[in-house]
Amino acid sequence: MSHKNRTPHPMCPLSDCMAFIGGAWTPNILWHLAQGPRRFSELRADIPLVSAKVLTQRLRELEERGILLRIVSQGTAASVEYRLTELGLEFLPVIQAIAQVSLRLKRRAIAAA
Amino acid sequence: MSHKNRTPHPMCPLSDCMAFIGGAWTPNILWHLAQGPRRFSELRADIPLVSAKVLTQRLRELEERGILLRIVSQGTAASVEYRLTELGLEFLPVIQAIAQVSLRLKRRAIAAA
């Protein structure tokens, strides 16, 4: 999606949502946060191939847009928790639809092989 | 989306689907084809801001991946029709979910204003 015009045209009925989940890793982040709040390092473990830089970028972006909350707990070591807001929960139907189609495609691929 | 690794990691449960609809305009193309087969120029009218180059690229890509069919009709003038395959139809739940969330977000924005 991808670069300058992530929201291609205001009149497109899909742009408003795609502007949020357009990033390469964003859907996966949301998917893992759907199970419940998670810490930074947990998300890194969930999505091994994402770099720390990009993960931070996406999380900050999602925070700015009100999709998730960043909660810093002051303990002996730094600890930050991310959790979906109510607005963030609204995206779950999309995430789940994507997951279901992915599953179907995988089965199809297996059946074809 | 994405550039090099549009399919971030095989183990991500969303990658298989996102690899297809990751392109900036792809969801919109699918959305307009969901209503029925459409010609090239019609799609251009549906999505005014997409360039011919990119539209062609996405359509070719979707054809290669078996999501749509490209049907050339030989008449007085060149005419090409694009229609979703059965595989393509499998993506409609995602497209519809995206459309619904977009609608909700729009209402939310209006309510906030």
Place this chain on the structure above:
DNA sequence: CAGCATCCCACGGGATACTG
């Protein structure tokens, strides 16, 4: 632990002009 800084590049996409 949870980042930030820096450097670097591939690729998606835009603009314009031209063709069968």
Place this chain on the structure above:
DNA sequence: CAGTATCCCGTGGGATGCTG
């Protein structure tokens, strides 16, 4: 009508190294 050809560019993202 339905593209192709060419040039150009911004941004998302990767890699590595460092910090509070």
